[in-house]
Amino acid sequence: MRVVIAEDNVLLQEGLGLLLSTAGFEVAAAVDRVDEFLAAVDQHRPDIALVDIRLPPTFSDEGLRAVRAARQTHPGLPVLVLSQYVERAYAAELLADGRGGVGYLLKDRVSRVDDFLDAMRRVAAGGTAVDPLVIAQLVADRRPSRLDELSPREREVLALMAEGHTNGTIAARLHVTERAVHKHVSNIFTKLDLPPDDSSHRRVTAVLAYLRTSIDARWYRTSPPASTH
Amino acid sequence: MVRVDVDVDVDVDPAAVADRIRAAGLGRVSTVAGLWESLAVVVAGVVLGGLAAAGTVAAVRRPLRRNVPGRRGDQHPHDPGGHPTARRDLRRQPGMTATATSGPVDDNGIMRRAGRATAYLLRGGVTAVAAAGAMLALAMAGALCLVLIGVPLLVEAIRVVRLLVAVERRRAGRLLGGAVPQRYAEPSGSSFAQLRTLASDPATWRDLLWLVLHAMAGTSLALCCLAAWLCAITAPVVTLVWWVPDGAPINFFVTIDSWTRALAVPLPIAAGSAALLIWAGPVLAAAQAKAYRVLLAPSARDRLTVRVEQLSSTRAAALDAHAAELRRIERDLHDGIQARLVGVAIQLGLAQRQRDTDPDTANQLIERAHDGVEHTLAALRKVVRSIYPPILADRGLAEAVRTLAAESPVPVRTSIGALMRLPAAVESAAYFIAAEALTNVVKHSGATEVTLTLDQGGDRLVVEVTDNGRGGADPSGGTGLAGVADRAAALDGRSTLHSPAGGPTTLRVELPCAS
Numbered sequence: 001m002r003v004v005i006a007e008d009n010v011l012l013q014e015g016l017g018l019l020l021s022t023a024g025f026e027v028a029a030a031v032d033r034v035d036e037f038l039a040a041v042d043q044h045r046p047d048i049a050l051v052d053i054r055l056p057p058t059f060s061d062e063g064l065r066a067v068r069a070a071r072q073t074h075p076g077l078p079v080l081v082l083s084q085y086v087e088r089a090y091a092a093e094l095l096a097d098g099r100g101g102v103g104y105l106l107k108d109r110v111s112r113v114d115d116f117l118d119a120m121r122r123v124a125a126g127g128t129a130v131d132p133l134v135i136a137q138l139v140a141d142r143r144p145s146r147l148d149e150l151s152p153r154e155r156e157v158l159a160l161m162a163e164g165h166t167n168g169t170i171a172a173r174l175h176v177t178e179r180a181v182h183k184h185v186s187n188i189f190t191k192l193d194l195p196p197d198d199s200s201h202r203r204v205t206a207v208l209a210y211l212r213t214s215i216d217a218r219w220y221r222t223s224p225p226a227s228t229h
Numbered sequence: 230m231v232r233v234d235v236d237v238d239v240d241v242d243p244a245a246v247a248d249r250i251r252a253a254g255l256g257r258v259s260t261v262a263g264l265w266e267s268l269a270v271v272v273a274g275v276v277l278g279g280l281a282a283a284g285t286v287a288a289v290r291r292p293l294r295r296n297v298p299g300r301r302g303d304q305h306p307h308d309p310g311g312h313p314t315a316r317r318d319l320r321r322q323p324g325m326t327a328t329a330t331s332g333p334v335d336d337n338g339i340m341r342r343a344g345r346a347t348a349y350l351l352r353g354g355v356t357a358v359a360a361a362g363a364m365l366a367l368a369m370a371g372a373l374c375l376v377l378i379g380v381p382l383l384v385e386a387i388r389v390v391r392l393l394v395a396v397e398r399r400r401a402g403r404l405l406g407g408a409v410p411q412r413y414a415e416p417s418g419s420s421f422a423q424l425r426t427l428a429s430d431p432a433t434w435r436d437l438l439w440l441v442l443h444a445m446a447g448t449s450l451a452l453c454c455l456a457a458w459l460c461a462i463t464a465p466v467v468t469l470v471w472w473v474p475d476g477a478p479i480n481f482f483v484t485i486d487s488w489t490r491a492l493a494v495p496l497p498i499a500a501g502s503a504a505l506l507i508w509a510g511p512v513l514a515a516a517q518a519k520a521y522r523v524l525l526a527p528s529a530r531d532r533l534t535v536r537v538e539q540l541s542s543t544r545a546a547a548l549d550a551h552a553a554e555l556r557r558i559e560r561d562l563h564d565g566i567q568a569r570l571v572g573v574a575i576q577l578g579l580a581q582r583q584r585d586t587d588p589d590t591a592n593q594l595i596e597r598a599h600d601g602v603e604h605t606l607a608a609l610r611k612v613v614r615s616i617y618p619p620i621l622a623d624r625g626l627a628e629a630v631r632t633l634a635a636e637s638p639v640p641v642r643t644s645i646g647a648l649m650r651l652p653a654a655v656e657s658a659a660y661f662i663a664a665e666a667l668t669n670v671v672k673h674s675g676a677t678e679v680t681l682t683l684d685q686g687g688d689r690l691v692v693e694v695t696d697n698g699r700g701g702a703d704p705s706g707g708t709g710l711a712g713v714a715d716r717a718a719a720l721d722g723r724s725t726l727h728s729p730a731g732g733p734t735t736l737r738v739e740l741p742c743a744s
Contacts, residue, residue, distance in 0.1 A: 060623040085610050087620050088635075089628060108606045111599060137632075143640045 001124060004046040005030040006037040006063065007082075008055050016050060016110065023117050032056070034066040041070045041077065048124040052107075053083040053090070064090060075099065078124045082107045088134045092211040095128065100204035103129035103164070122164045128207055129164040138162075138210065147210070149191045157184040162207040343507045346514035347454055349404050353443070353517065354451025356397055361444040363390050367437070381420040387427050387436075394436045397443070398525055401518035412527040412535060432527065439524050450513060457502040457510075464499035468492060547719035550712065561612045569605040573598045617657060626656045630663050630683055637667050639679050639696070646684035655742045658716045659683070659692050662724075665716075666694035666736050669709045674698025674734060688743040693735065700732030713738060 003025050007013040010032075017027045029040035034055055041049060049070065053063040067079045080103035081094060091104045103123040109131065110116050119129035138147075139159065147155060153174075160170045167185065171178040185203075188194075192209045194202060363386065370386045373379025391413065402408040414430040416423035427433045464481065471485040479485045481495050527535075580594035613619070621629040627645045634641035651659075663681060670679050676698030684691050704710040704726055713736065717724040722740035 060619075085614070085619050087632060089620075089624070089632070106606075108603050111602065137635065140638075141635045142638060143635065143642070 001047045001121075002026045002028045002044060003120075004028055004037065004040045004044055004049045005051075006032070006034075006040075006049065006055065006066065007052040008032040009052070012052075012107070019110070019113065019116075020050075020120075023113075025120070034062050037066050038070055038073075041074060045074070046077075048078040048080060048120060050080050050082065050120075053081055061090070064093065067094065071097065071099075076101055076126070078126065079103070080105065080120060080123050080129065082110070086131045086133050086137075088137050088211055091130050091134045092208065095130075095204065095208045095211060098205055098208060100126045100128060102204075104134065105129060105131045106133060119164060127164050128162065128204055130162045130207065130211075132163055134211075135159045135162055146192065150188060154184050154188050154191070157181060158188050158206065158210050161185070161188075161203055162210055339507060339511075342511045345404065346510040347458070347506065349400065349514040349518070350450050350454040350510065352400065353447040353514075354455075356393065356400075357443050357445075357447025357451060359393055360440045360447065363393060364440055364444055367440075380424055384416065384420055384423045384427065387433060390436050390440060394439060394525060397439070397521060401521045401525070404514060404518045405522060409522045409526050410532075411525070412531060431531065435524055439521060442524070443521070446517065450517060454506070454510065457506050460502035461499050461506060464495035464502070467495040543715075543718040543721070546715045550715050550719070558612065558616060561608075561615070565608050566605055566612065569601060569608065573601040573605065576601065618660065621656060621660050622653075625650055626659055627683065629656075629660050630681065633660070633664055633667060634681055637671065637679065639667075639671050639676055641667065641679045641681050644680065644682045644684075648683065648685050648690075651685075651690060651742045655690060655720060655740055658720055658722075659690055659738075659740060662692055662713050662716055662738050663694065665709050665713050666692075669702070669736075670694065670696045670698065670734075672709075673702065674700075674732070676732075676734075685742065688741060690740045690742045692738045692740070695733055695735045698732050698734060699730075700728045700734050701730040702726060702728035702734050702736075710736070 001024070003020055005013060005016055005020075005027060007016060007030070013030050013032065017030050021027055028044035028046050029036075031037050031040055032055070037049070037051065037055075040046075049067070051063045051067055053061055055062040055066065063081060063083075067081060071077050071079065075097075076099045078101035079094070081090075082105055083090075084107055086104065086106055094102045094104050101123055103119050105116075105119060109119070123129050139155070147158075150158065156174060157170055160173060165173070167178050167181045171181045174181070188206060189202060192206060194205055194209065366386045367383070367390070370379045370382040374383055395411070398409040398411060411432070413432050414426050416426040418426075467479055467481045467485060468491045471479045471491045472488075482498070483490060483494055485491050485494065576594045576598040580591040580598065583591040583594070618629050618632075620632055625648065627648050630645065631643055634643045650656075663683070667679065667681070670676050674696045676696035679694060679696045682691070682693040682695075684693075702710065704714060710726060714724045716722075717738050717740060720740050722738060724736065724738040726734070726736050728734040
């Protein structure tokens, strides 16, 4: 599987390259600037791109913009975004096109190598990998929302779905049968007005709905959504 | 210039009257009473009366033309952008109220202006009499100071003078539009200490100077005004009743003993008096009020002194807060992050020693060290966020505050207006003020719902946090609300807390954000 890495910290760039090549990934290019990243994506057509959210010159959210630009020219390009901190607004922005193949993780997660590689593969396959901290932010949100219709168990299932886990993993984590998880998933789709369908595309939509229920619906009532920036 | 003396000497020389009329430019008049004289005087009277009448009519009509919409707005004290920033800042100072300068509040209607001027001048007469009384009281108290019992009396007398001056300030402010600012040193302690404070306050000496000036000028102007009114009203009556046969001839500066004189003397005097009241009255009243404003308002130097004191204290508070913040960050890094890393290093060192002898324990230690690193990173993120939240830098205040609201354990309803990107200091202050307010709500209010409003109106950013909790919040109780006030003050902003017992509590902070 071919990877393009965009990371300005040399140490981290080399570390990621080493880690991925030992795990059987082929690092097609490792760059530290947005324009180089876009060129590398055009040139190498990677199976997945690994991007740091903070890149030169302003070190704010250049990575996010680079990803948006890359996915505009290469729709559905799988991208895993790494950051020193996570904000669910960014997660929602990344997932906004509903195509899946998006990951958004803290840099810390790289140290759990197996989980990290698993997330890489899930994203490359069109799934999602949203950092548990983002999910924690959502769970902590006490404001009324559409998610209030979900039972506590269904919320747990949705949270794990957002992290990118399959029904099997979710069942193992929650110590229930896979059939029970399947039932919860259909309930979630119904309650969030999504047609009952177990495909990964639906799952992305549900996760996006999850992120947005708390962010967009009320947050952006008084100002335009950040995705139009 | 106009004196009311209805009982002037009867024996006025006709020649002198003629001279007076000639001096007034009425034309050539013979000293011999005759046809020519009568005609000339009548013509002169008619011309003068006509002029006065025309002037009055024009004056009455003028308001209709002047009263164009928008004209008053030109000088309105709240006209946005009409005042330089410096003045706005001065206006906010404690102990100093409202604008120093501004045009008349209402200058439409010359008759209304004349009426207002008359009222101002006549009331000024009353305060002038009071001022004269106060002067007397001050002089007596000053004399009694020689036997010491006068000291408290003098202090009280000066307080009374301040009240009188306050009345005068309000009057002048009303006439000119916009209040006349004041600033007094507040005396405290023993009578001697109070007297010392009062004596060293330039405002006291300004007040005393005003007292003397007003006792003279206020009385004279009020009397002149009164005289003009009496002339304007009584003169036409003289014209109407001079012929009533009761024996004694009427004197009105001159003896009125013919229709010629009845028309020629009182009517022009009435017209002149009315003209004086209409035109000179407002000018004199405004001149008096302006003079008092200059005299009674604190000088530019005094205002600058206040401003410098204020800036010094807010700067000191800002520096204190800054130092405290650095100490907190130092503690967080030292006792939190560094200590955790030391723990991780020890675990790794142990693991290294036991790698060969006890690989299982070594693996456990490595696993724990790994956990330790992750916790340390999480702690480091928290510290970074407490210094300057990354989302604030990346996405601005609105987004950062929304995140803040979403994380609050008490549900927060946000209402955020359209915000421009503001100076970093303002965004940061607004963010941490909102954070502090929400923390306070969670800790102390027992509220179940919070409303957070963030809006930018003109050149101010307003942060308002209202909760439905138990109220009774006291800024002196904890460091939180005091910190909010300090943050606001450091940026020349203002914070107000409204928290009656039983709630609701509203904290409103306004920050100037002109870039």
